[in-house]
Amino acid sequence: MSRLDEEWADHRPAVFGAAYRITGSVADAEDITQDVWLRASARESLDDVRDLRAWLVTVAARRAYDVLGSARARRVDYVGPWLPEPLLTGPDAAEPVLVDETAGTAMLVVMEELSPPERVAFVLHQAFEVPYEQIADVLGRSAGACRQLASRARRKIAAALPARPAPARERDRVLEAFRSAYERGDEAALLALLDPDATYTTDGGGRVFAARKVIAGAGRVATALLRVGARNTFRLEFAEVNGRRELLVRRDGRPAAVDTVEVAGGRITAIRRVLNPEKLTSVHRS
Structure with a gap:
């Protein structure tokens, strides 16, 4: 050998x-x-x-x-x-x-x-x-x-990056609350979790419906999330992505997206959602 x-x-x-x-x-x-x-x-x-x-x-x-x-x-x-x-x-x-x-x-x-x-x-x-x-x-x-x-x-x-990322325990608490509020369609709860300057970025690559510009501001982000949630029956579950606890979005039991979330000061500052099917191939395999 x-x-x-x-x-x-x-x-x-x-x-x-x-x-x-x-x-x-x-x-x-x-x-x-x-x-x-x-x-x-x-x-x-x-x-x-x-x-x-x-x-x-x-x-x-x-x-x-x-x-x-x-x-x-x-x-x-x-x-x-x-x-x-x-x-x-x-x-x-x-x-x-x-x-x-x-x-x-x-x-x-x-x-x-x-x-x-x-x-x-x-x-x-x-x-x-x-x-x-x-x-x-x-x-x-x-x-x-x-x-x-x-x-x-x-x-x-x-x-470009925060000097002090949120501790894992605080981040997990915010993720739990976000998942619950999103699945319930609770706008007030979502707004309470989002930083006023929060951003929502979606990557569909032109292959699935996704915003073609970054959405900024807590109100706009909450509205966008709820509109998508109203059109689809999503279920969010926790998964380790790139070494950190994140959210796997399922539709009809199949992976539809992966959400990576940034937290600072007890609030969500950024949500990045990958929807492009070509980028979810390894997720489907796993």
Whole structure:
């Protein structure tokens, strides 16, 4: 048995995790993971590779960097807001992934605003502790330039994300109350849970009905949620998504959407709903 055969199962989650963080797509990450396996298998020997995990992760990052460039070009024509593909990460999930704050939905949304080199440098150094000298090989830049890219990415992310996320217990309480109010169609309860400046983003990709602009303001968000709820019989259940407790929306027993929710100060500040069927393929499998 080769070294790759012996160690692949241990390193595969990191390979997938790097590709997913960089692309924001489960489908692309799966393709990249398979490509990394094939490329590694094609090598005559891996005996000269001291740290196989780091080597595999950088191979994945190089491929993901190429994919990210073409994916961004495609998103110019994307219908409505684009959200990252949700990834189920609980014990029954089909695809394991290294879970930390760099794989969270809010982080992936913010990383969409980074340039591709900033995103790659940040993910490799922050999530996988890859030295800048190796990141330089991926990006074709100097180690110093890669250090600056990662630093710039950290500053942008820090400015966009809350410094102190809500504690898990507080967040769970708000999610429980939101689920109850939404399923009851209780407008007053929803308004009490929503921050005055709350936003509601829906990603349908032009394939299902969804708002094509971000809805802002507690009143507008509550109205939009209730209108959709009145047209459909939804049931919300809790699921671990991207390493955090979120909401899986079912219609007629089938997954219809995934809601990721941001909470601050005891209120919901953002709801992001992925409805695009193409982005729910891994959810259906799980």
